Amino acid sequence: MKWVIGNWKSNGAWSQNEALLVALKALVCENTRVGVCVPFPYLAQAQRMLQESKVLWGAQNVSPFGPGAYTGEVHAEMLCDFGCRLTIVGHSERRQYFGETNAQIAEKIQRLNAVAITPIWCVGETLEERERGAWQDVLRQQIVEVVEIVGAAAVENVLIAYEPVWAIGTGRNARPEDVAEAHAWLRRMLTEAGARPDLPILYGGSVKGGNAAELFAVEGCDGGLIGGASLSATEFAAIVAAAEKE
Ligand code: PEP
Numbered sequence: 001m002k003w004v005i006g007n008w009k010s011n012g013a014w015s016q017n018e019a020l021l022v023a024l025k026a027l028v029c030e031n032t033r034v035g036v037c038v039p040f041p042y043l044a045q046a047q048r049m050l051q052e053s054k055v056l057w058g059a060q061n062v063s064p065f066g067p068g069a070y071t072g073e074v075h076a077e078m079l080c081d082f083g084c085r086l087t088i089v090g091h092s093e094r095r096q097y098f099g100e101t102n103a104q105i106a107e108k109i110q111r112l113n114a115v116a117i118t119p120i121w122c123v124g125e126t127l128e129e130r131e132r133g134a135w136q137d138v139l140r141q142q143i144v145e146v147v148e149i150v151g152a153a154a155v156e157n158v159l160i161a162y163e164p165v166w167a168i169g170t171g172r173n174a175r176p177e178d179v180a181e182a183h184a185w186l187r188r189m190l191t192e193a194g195a196r197p198d199l200p201i202l203y204g205g206s207v208k209g210g211n212a213a214e215l216f217a218v219e220g221c222d223g224g225l226i227g228g229a230s231l232s233a234t235e236f237a238a239i240v241a242a243a244e245k246e
Contacts, residue, residue: 001031001032001033001222002031002032002033002216002222002223002224002243002244002246003032003033003034003035003159003200003202003222003223003224003243004029004032004033004034004035004223004224004226004236004239004240004243005034005035005036005037005086005120005159005161005202005223005224005225005226006024006035006036006037006226006227006230006231006236007036007037007060007088007091007204007225007226007227007230008036008037008038008039008042008060008230008231009039009060009093009227010039011039011231012038012039012042012231014042014045017038017042017045017046017049018045018049019233020231020233021036021045021046021049021050022049023233023236023237024036024049024050024053024055024233024236025049025050025052025053025055027055027236027237027240028240028244029054029055029240029244030244031243031244031246032223032240032243032244033056033223034054034055034056034240035055035056035057035058035085035086036050036055036056036057036058036230037057037058037059037060037086037087037088037120038057038058038059038060039060040059040074043057043059043079043082043084044082046082047082047083051083056085056086057083057084057085057086058079058084058085058086058087058088058117058118058120059074059079059084059087059088060087060088060091061074061087061088061089061091061094061108062074062075062076062079062087062089062108062111062112062117063075063076063108063111064104064107064108064111065111066111075111076111076112076114076115076117077115079112079115079117080115080117084117085117085118086117086118086119086120086159087112087117087118087119087120088119088120088122088161088225089105089108089109089112089119089120089121089122090102090105090108090121090122090123090142091122091163092122092124092126092163092165092168093168096165102141102142102145102146102149103145103149105121105146106145106146106149106150107149109121109146109150109154109155109158110150110154113154113157118157118158118159119158119159120158120159120160120161120202120225121146121155121158121159121160121161122160122161122163122204122225123139123142123143123160123161123162123163123186124139124142124161124162124163124164124165124168124204124205125138125139125164125165125166126138126165126166127165127166130164130166135164135182136185139162139182139185139186139189140189140192143186143189143190143192143193143195144189144192144193147190147193147194147195148193152193152194152195152196155190155195155196155199156195156196156199158199159199159200159201159202159222160186160199160200160201160202161201161202161203161204161225162179162182162183162186162201162202162203162204163203163204163205163225164178164182164205166205167204167205167206168204168205168206168227169206169227169228170205170206171206172205172206173205173206173207173208173211173215174203174205174215176214176215176217176218179203179215179218179221180218180219180220180221183201183203183218183219183220183221184220186201187201187220200222200223201220201221201222202221202222202223202224202225203215203218203221203223203224203225204224204225204226204227206228207224207225207226207229207239208229208235208238208239209229209234209235209237209238209239209241209242210238212224212238212239212242212243213242213245213246216242216243216246217246223243224239224243226239
């Protein structure tokens with residue numbers, strides 16, 4: 001069973017989302033768990049359009065705080081009001097542009113666990129880190145620091161997304177052998193941290209209809225987190241079709 005989750009990022013418009021959500025609802029997903037993470041303002045629209053389908057929906061971020069004086073934040077219980085079942089934490093764009101730290105990611109995972117929303121916990125190295133041979137250390141730190149804070153039990157129900165930053169939105173996907181190696185390393189790191197090594201690990205980074213089958217065929221790859229291609233109904237359908245065949 002594979003997962004295919006769309007990440008619209010900061011894209012969408014009320015008038016255009018409708019067509020994309022209609023197409024999502026029509027997808028055949030017998031062997032695949034399909035979901036979409038939309039910007040906060042469109043959660044109600046996703047809920048209305050998808051609630052009678054098998055497609056899950058959720059947000060792309062959550063506050064590390066609960067309710068209170070945190071202007072601009074959206075806390076986990078609010079996401080429940082919109083029927084969210086999944087939410088992304090630690091996306092590289094949030095680490096890069098908003099300085100999200102492993103400690104904040106740990107807090108967000110706990111907030112989501114408390115309301116039974118599945119965290120999609122993103123990890124991945126930059127190009128510079130890969131080129132200087134530091135990708136394993138980076139992934140170790142991203143996994144171990146969070147598990148040290150939340151404890152192994154708190155990550156029992158998460159989805160991990162391995163998203164090498166150099167492959168996100170660049171059109172340059174990681175090679176299947178890179179994905180196999182990184183996912184195997186992540187499973188070792190989970191073990192080292194005392195967590196379950198058999199958590200679903202999705203790959204993210206320039207997945208398209210044309211490369212999804214070879215990426216999903218990689219041993220230890222449980223599906224994909226899809227950015228750009230999730231904005232095209234036909235590309236996304238092709239990716240889901242590739243997952244269905246696995
Ligand atoms: C993402 O945003 O998580 C992502 C993988 O983006 P893209 O598919 O556009 O590389």
